[in-house]
Amino acid sequence: MCRFAYLRVFLRVYLCSADLFILHRRKQFGLCVKLLTLFKCYKPYPKHKTITLKIDLHSHTTSSDGALTPIELVQRAQQMQVDVLAITDHDTVAGIQVARDYAQSENIAIHIVAGVELSTSWHGFDIHIVGLGLDIQDTEFQQRLTQQLQERDSRAKRICEKLTKCGYPGIYDLALSYADGAQISRNHIAKALVERGAVDKAQQAFSKFLGKNKKAHAAPRWISIEEAIKWIHDAGGRAVLAHPSHYDMTTKWLRRLVAEFSNLGGDAMEITHPNMAADTKRLLQEMMTDNKLMASAGSDFHFPSRFTELGRRLELPETVVPVYHDWTIMNQAPLLNRG
Numbered sequence: 001m002c003r004f005a006y007l008r009v010f011l012r013v014y015l016c017s018a019d020l021f022i023l024h025r026r027k028q029f030g031l032c033v034k035l036l037t038l039f040k041c042y043k044p045y046p047k048h049k050t051i052t053l054k055i056d057l058h059s060h061t062t063s064s065d066g067a068l069t070p071i072e073l074v075q076r077a078q079q080m081q082v083d084v085l086a087i088t089d090h091d092t093v094a095g096i097q098v099a100r101d102y103a104q105s106e107n108i109a110i111h112i113v114a115g116v117e118l119s120t121s122w123h124g125f126d127i128h129i130v131g132l133g134l135d136i137q138d139t140e141f142q143q144r145l146t147q148q149l150q151e152r153d154s155r156a157k158r159i160c161e162k163l164t165k166c167g168y169p170g171i172y173d174l175a176l177s178y179a180d181g182a183q184i185s186r187n188h189i190a191k192a193l194v195e196r197g198a199v200d201k202a203q204q205a206f207s208k209f210l211g212k213n214k215k216a217h218a219a220p221r222w223i224s225i226e227e228a229i230k231w232i233h234d235a236g237g238r239a240v241l242a243h244p245s246h247y248d249m250t251t252k253w254l255r256r257l258v259a260e261f262s263n264l265g266g267d268a269m270e271i272t273h274p275n276m277a278a279d280t281k282r283l284l285q286e287m288m289t290d291n292k293l294m295a296s297a298g299s300d301f302h303f304p305s306r307f308t309e310l311g312r313r314l315e316l317p318e319t320v321v322p323v324y325h326d327w328t329i330m331n332q333a334p335l336l337n338r339g
């Protein structure tokens with residue numbers, strides 16, 4: 001009897017540490033897991049605790065190129081009944097404290113995850129790495145972000161010099177006024193080009209001037225993926241490969257990207273999006289599993305529109321390990337108020 005108790009304790013410890021391994025292979029281990037759970041040797045990841053939560057782990061505010069202020073974003077998240085919201089502005093964490101203070105002062109039952117979306121360069125591609133669960137007071141991390149913001153400004157100037165040569169002077173100042181104190185992005189330059197009448201819509205600014213190999217494209221000098229992962233880990237966060245299906249690359253390159261991201265110590269990847277085709281979802285999930293990454297999902301909300309909304313259709317399949325599977329906030333009572 002006593003020996004059996006020892007065996008149970010041993011199995012429990014061993015299996016908990018192998019949790020991720022098992023979860024990724026539920027099909028193979030299904031019966032085994034059921035038996036062990038029956039004999040109380042193994043407690044699988046408690047799906048029921050998070051299944052009712054509405055979770056969105058990728059969003060923007062006016063601190064980068066989003067249309068809503070951090071406070072407006074929290075208000076919208078509340079309207080959309082989002083329980084857990086990561087604010088992940090491009091290369092800045094400036095909006096997070098404001099959002100948290102507002103949620104707290106208004107007693108809003110929402111958990112704001114401190115996030116960021118770091119711009120990196122990889123073989124000529126702009127790859128975005130989301131960081132989740134960061135210590136935003138970390139001074140080294142703040143200094144590192146300042147370095148990125150300097151490159152943002154320098155690239156914007158290079159782009160605008162090219163635009164001057166294309167016959168559109170003064171775009172830099174106009175874009176700065178659109179940024180309104182936030183760090184400058186190509187979205188602000190696109191808005192300036194619309195105002196100047198160079199294009200009708202911001203989207204056209206990318207296809208005519210700002211996109212890769214277009215007239216006013218200036219190659220950015222972002223940090224490497226390796227550095228981004230290190231910055232995020234040093235600040236206590238988890239590194240997530242953002243929107244893998246949005247990079248204009250072949251499946252072969254995408255496989256290479258995911259494998260390299262994982263080998264460099266990346267933790268998770270976004271595997272779903274409201275408008276994603278089923279076969280793309282399958283492909284991303286396969287890449288995630290092959291590379292032993294966890295799963296994440298976010299709307300990449302920039303502004304309210306027909307196509308993007310906070311927290312909409314972002315459910316992760318039951319068979320994956322969510323990036324938040326061990327976050328204690330997922331067990332906090334106020335977040336479970338909704339049915």
Ligand code: AMP
Nearest residue numbers: 065090119184185186187202203206207
């Ligand atoms: P940046 O970080 O300054 O290079 O700007 C990238 C941002 O511009 C992305 O996060 C999108 O919000 C937006 N963007 C990039 N490519 C396009 C595109 N083709 N059409 C519209 N917006 C885009």
Ligand code: MN
Nearest residue numbers: 060065090302
């Ligand atoms: Mn953006």
Ligand code: MN
Nearest residue numbers: 117128242243
């Ligand atoms: Mn992005």
Ligand code: MN
Nearest residue numbers: 058060117300
């Ligand atoms: Mn984004």
